[in-house]
Amino acid sequence: MRTRATLTGIFASVSVLVIGWQFGAAAISTATSASHGTTTTGTSTGAAPAGTPTTGASNGSASTGTTTGTTAAAGPKDGSYTGTSESTQFGNVQVKVVVAGGKITDVQSLQLTDSGGRSVQISNYAAPILRSEVIKAQSAKVSNVSGATYTTDGYLSSVQSALDQAGF
Template structure:
């Protein structure tokens, strides 16, 4: 498992942990995500989509989730830092 850096967004930190097997992302999860008020609802919808996108893409080159621009940006940045540790 590789843990990306915590990225501070306007709505709170985002931190991603990935599992890499055979050079591919097999699992992605957010350890930290924006919460409180509307952020909890947005993260609850966006994070599962971002996790799926990361596994499907196998890279940090994933689309932002509509309505969750800051969360998506933080997710991608943290994901890239985790991938950097894997040498990818």
């Protein structure tokens, strides 16, 4: 009976991943951005005078991304890019993305959720899956890891902020 329940759980997880993949990662990415909010700082080129800084809604994270890289003629810039520290219900999540040859070559977890033993287990389970999927997709637009929604949302938001710095 226990084996049947385990197999049913695995089947349900795979089904969720397949369905999410079939309907496109764009909806997941949009939902992720909407649930966490994003911080945008820059200069306005529209209605406001040039040079006027604009700031979007913040997700409450205190850390900002940092960049170390070289410039390329066009496309993504090679280097290491640290994403923003994303606050989740179970702790902060932050990653560093390595770009070489204009492609994502590595994603390193700098900080994962740590509020309780179960949260640590979930993050340790989800992080390698998310790393692999981001490298394979060359994007933060990948499906959620079933059972690790908060970790996935924080991880992918941090990845996206690093990719934005790299010029993806």
